Amino acid sequence: MAAEATNKTVISVETKGRSLLLEMLVRLVKEKPLGTVGGVIILILFLTGIFANWIAPYGYNEMTSAARLSPPSQHFLLGTDHLGRDILSRIIYGARISVIIGVVGSTIAVIVSLAIALTSGYFGGKVDAAIQRFVDAWMCMPSLFILLTVMSILGPGLIQILIVVGPFFGITQSRIIRSAVIGVKENMYVDAARAVGAPASRIIFRHIFPNVFSTVIVLFTVNMGAVILTESTLSFLGFGIPPPTPAWGSMISESGARFLLLAPGMAFWPGMALSIVVYGVNMLGDGLRDVLDPRLRGGLGRFGGVEKKRAKRREKAEKAQGSV
Amino acid sequence: MASDDILIRVEDLVMHFPILAGVLRRKVADVKAVDGISFYVKRGETLGLVGESGCGKTTTGRCVLGLYDITGGKVFFEGTDITKVTGKGRRALRRNMQLVFQDPYASLDPRMTAGDIIGEPMLVHQVAAGNAYREQLAELFTMVGLEPRMSIRYPHEFSGGQRQRIGIARALAVRPKFIVCDEPVSALDVSIQAQVIMLLMKLRQELGLTYLFVAHDLSVVRFISDRVAVMYLGKMAEITRSDELYDNPLHPYTQALLSAVPIPDPVVDRQRKRILLYGDVPSPVNPPSGCHFNPRCRMAIDICKEQEPELRDVGGEHWVACHRV
Amino acid sequence: MAEGELRAVDGLSYYLRKGESLAIVGESACGKSVSAMSVMRLIPYPPGIIVGGEIIFKGQNLLKISEEEMRHIRGGQIAMIFQEPSTSLNPVLTISRQLGESLELHRGLDKSAATAEALNLLKLVGIPDAEKRLNDYPHQFSGGMQQRVMIAMALSCNPALLIADEPTTSIDVTVQAQLLELIDKLRSQFGTAIIIITHNLGIVARYVDRVVVMYAGQLMETGPTDVIYAEPRHPYTIGLLASVPRLDLPRSRKLSVIEGLPPNLIRLAKDRCAFLPRCKYAIGRCNEEKPVLEKAGEEHYFACFVDVRKQSESEGLTSGKR
Structure with missing residues (x-):
């Protein structure tokens, strides 16, 4: 019995780590149709960004002077801008910038948030008070003022945007994760880990972090949209990505707004792309949050969707057999 | 009695929690959760600790494990004062003393599998790794009456009783000598309570464990413990052998507590004397002067209001703190 | 009903005489609370539904009468107290208002008469310094005292039946004994029939005339x-x-x-x-x-x-x- 039991555990311990990601993906597709749609949108965005060179019909700075501000046509599916550049191609190349800014910026933001929130929330007391007063002070300052000041020191550019926007959102939004950390810290299982003799690092990374992860995911997606929008604000004020590199934000705000009446497509299409991506990111975030929570995962959980189906199937099978 | 028979000795344990208020977080008062208690637990025995909410029984359990920085007193484990031990020595001590929690729902991390939860102490204390780890894990599962293949399940997939078994297996993982059971069955259904109680008793016998069993249910405590300590408002009221608890309670509080527990047999229960206490348990922030029980005590006399009674040995491992005994 | 139905209570029958006390005993999720909620017609619908059966109270089938009539019975003829007194009391109303309101509503007293009656009730359930405590808020009362207030509210309309759903589970043993003695005293004093829902077999033995043992929503034994x-x-x-x-x-x-x-x-x-x-x-x-x-x-x-x-x-x- 003992040997047999051991074998079983060996198997189970090994299967667990490997299939977790795959299993999560399968469940996302099965149970969260909207999340899957979001996932597909993000996937398309990534692919577009990576393969922009091949997909785009024209170069991003390729000007056709004869066809300025032209409406959608066979040659230019979404029309052209004031310099005669194909809007579709610019959106496709812009996806690259948006992906980089969205993902990297939001990642930096979340890492900064986590560092602040985990230290502040877990240790509490004086550490917490000191850190939180700093965050308070930071939040009191007008955001645009901080952003513009730093940007004017660093100068415009992609890296500069990331350096500025990431930590900026990180500090402001650390509050959200901090309150989640404090909530989780109050749980008995954290006490249990302490009673077992686990060191602080283990408690933070093994017990608290996984339990605030859903908050982190949601925050990441919200940030992603916000970071992309902030880039467009900075671009509008002339601190963004320098032209001619296309970024959706600057396409909308810089030239798009100027020619809004003449060629509405110039602002509309990048705006549309931006909205779809932010929507997709949010849907994916919601879906992931649910999938990542083991309590909402099938099993014997009272409200698990899978379990209900399983129970139904079992009932049917039992009926068919004539019950035991 | 030889001193090496004693596994845990607590001397004048005091645990006050400050109440902080205002912007500067200044201390305005103390919650006197435990206010100077002494007792010992012999190797291989179970000491029950009973009392009503706010009597300090849970705090006492945590202090004994060294989970709080105690305000005063000493806690000896195998002759070492654990409050003086720091660093590596403390970790080694932790390994020998584990805790089983009351709430089997809140005390298991919902994002860890049963296997990871039970295995955590082994990893923390680096007891086993690789194959040895897996073997020991499977053994722990069978020991508490669960199947090893359940190790990949998450806590919410278990029933309350099974969860408490996981909690017990976690406490056993590093082969401790001493376990504090903090209300381990009070959140469970009656029929499941019996299962867990019997499991705890079986494990104690097989593994030679020593328990400090903290609970409010007098019948359960008396059943599982060799000796029972009754606490009231941060003080020890009475310590006696369990066999004597029902037949010969000396402290008026113990008597009232016993009589408040109805016996599940109408014929027997009808013949019992009922002592009804008046009022509620006072706040541990401002305990009454003298004997903490005096405002509710039917036998109180003047001295009870003025002087605090000492815990006296009345013979036969029976201690009581009352002026009237 | 697409996902299948859960029979919380399945074909349960019991009766209760005037002034009698009955215990419904069972473990969690055995349907003991649900059965009592059905008597009050307090099952949330949807998803809960009373599929069949009758609940006859004083010769009247409670499942057949209108919601309006039921409202008069609830709180008037049948009263209920719950496990968590702190969540059953409105935190922003004083004790005298909470009691007074139900008196005004069900017994048609005016405000001053209601307050006077509230005071009587508090004295009846043994709240010390009742005059001083009338204008206190629920959080200023201990759990045991809150449950006394709940009992006072339940008694305010002199009900024929009092349903107590795990009335002392969250309360300390010595206070629990006080409360149960109080409920028992009130039963003999006013002839109120009582249904106690509990898992504590000791309480049943001490205070109750008849027992209904439930398991998985079904009646196992009664006597x-x-x-x-x-x-x-x-x-x-x-x-x-x-x-x-x-x-x-x-x-x-x-x-x-x-x-x-x-x-x-x-x-x-x-x-x-x-x-x-x-x-x-x-x-x-x-x-x-x-x-x-x-x-x-x-x-x-x-x-x-x-x-x-x-x-x-x-x-x-x-x-x-x-």
Whole structure:
């Protein structure tokens, strides 16, 4: 019995780590149709960004002077801008910038948030008070003022945007994760880990972090949209990505707004792309949050969707057999 | 009695929690959760600790494990004062003393599998790794009456009783000598309570464990413990052998507590004397002067209001703190 | 109903006389609270639905009357107290207002008369310094005192029936004894019939005339308290009684354990005894049909095919005294 039991555990311990990601993906597709749609949108965005060179019909700075501000046509599916550049191609190349800014910026933001929130929330007391007063002070300052000041020191550019926007959102939004950390810290299982003799690092990374992860995911997606929008604000004020590199934000705000009446497509299409991506990111975030929570995962959980189906199937099978 | 028979000795344990208020977080008062208690637990025995909410029984359990920085007193484990031990020595001590929690729902991390939860102490204390780890894990599962293949399940997939078994297996993982059971069955259904109680008793016998069993249910405590300590408002009221608890309670509080527990047999229960206490348990922030029980005590006399009674040995491992005994 | 139905209570029948006290005993999720909520018609719909049966109160079927009529019965004729007094009281109203409002509503008193009556009620349920405490808010009361207020509210309209759903579970034993004594005193004083829903077999033994034992939403056994405790006939009742430690018996008495897990109501076989999976006395017939209630004595009924008396006596689970 003992040997047999051991074998079983060996198997189970090994299967667990490997299939977790795959299993999560399968469940996302099965149970969260909207999340899957979001996932597909993000996937398309990534692919577009990576393969922009091949997909785009024209170069991003390729000007056709004869066809300025032209409406959608066979040659230019979404029309052209004031310099005669194909809007579709610019959106496709812009996806690259948006992906980089969205993902990297939001990642930096979340890492900064986590560092602040985990230290502040877990240790509490004086550490917490000191850190939180700093965050308070930071939040009191007008955001645009901080952003513009730093940007004017660093100068415009992609890296500069990331350096500025990431930590900026990180500090402001650390509050959200901090309150989640404090909530989780109050749980008995954290006490249990302490009673077992686990060191602080283990408690933070093994017990608290996984339990605030859903908050982190949601925050990441919200940030992603916000970071992309902030880039467009900075671009509008002339601190963004320098032209001619296309970024959706600057396409909308810089030239798009100027020619809004003449060629509405110039602002509309990048705006549309931006909205779809932010929507997709949010849907994916919601879906992931649910999938990542083991309590909402099938099993014997009272409200698990899978379990209900399983129970139904079992009932049917039992009926068919004539019950035991 | 030889001193090496004693596994845990607590001397004048005091645990006050400050109440902080205002912007500067200044201390305005103390919650006197435990206010100077002494007792010992012999190797291989179970000491029950009973009392009503706010009597300090849970705090006492945590202090004994060294989970709080105690305000005063000493806690000896195998002759070492654990409050003086720091660093590596403390970790080694932790390994020998584990805790089983009351709430089997809140005390298991919902994002860890049963296997990871039970295995955590082994990893923390680096007891086993690789194959040895897996073997020991499977053994722990069978020991508490669960199947090893359940190790990949998450806590919410278990029933309350099974969860408490996981909690017990976690406490056993590093082969401790001493376990504090903090209300381990009070959140469970009656029929499941019996299962867990019997499991705890079986494990104690097989593994030679020593328990400090903290609970409010007098019948359960008396059943599982060799000796029972009754606490009231941060003080020890009475310590006696369990066999004597029902037949010969000396402290008026113990008597009232016993009589408040109805016996599940109408014929027997009808013949019992009922002592009804008046009022509620006072706040541990401002305990009454003298004997903490005096405002509710039917036998109180003047001295009870003025002087605090000492815990006296009345013979036969029976201690009581009352002026009237 | 697409996902299948969960029968929280399945074919439960019991009765209660004027001024009598009845206990509904069972473990969590056995349907004891749901059955009481049905009497009050407080089952949230959807998803809850009373599929069939009758609830006759003073000769009137409560399931047939209008919601308006039911409102008058609720709080007027039938009152209820719950497990968590702190969540049952409105935190922003003073005690005198909480009591006064129901008095104004149900008994048509004016404000000053209602306040005077509220004071009387608080004195009746034994709240010290009642005059001073009238204008206190619920959070200024301890759990036991809050439950006293709840009892006062329940009694404010002189109900014929009081349903107490785990009234003392969250309260300390010494205070619990006070509250139960109070409820018992009020019963003899006003002739209020009482249904106590509990899992505590000691409370049942001390305070209750008759017992209904439930398991998985179904009635297992019912009878006068003394009879149930002395000669339980259903394996579940026997198991339950033998699984609680008793203060008065020697510690050497072993606890008998009911093996297995509590039932999952969704997966319960509908045409078998609900206790079958955990029953150690089961015979072949148990796998074929579901037992119906059988008479064992005066007002004593049980649902089991097996005569377990001899077996359980020899195992020392029941005393066997007549």
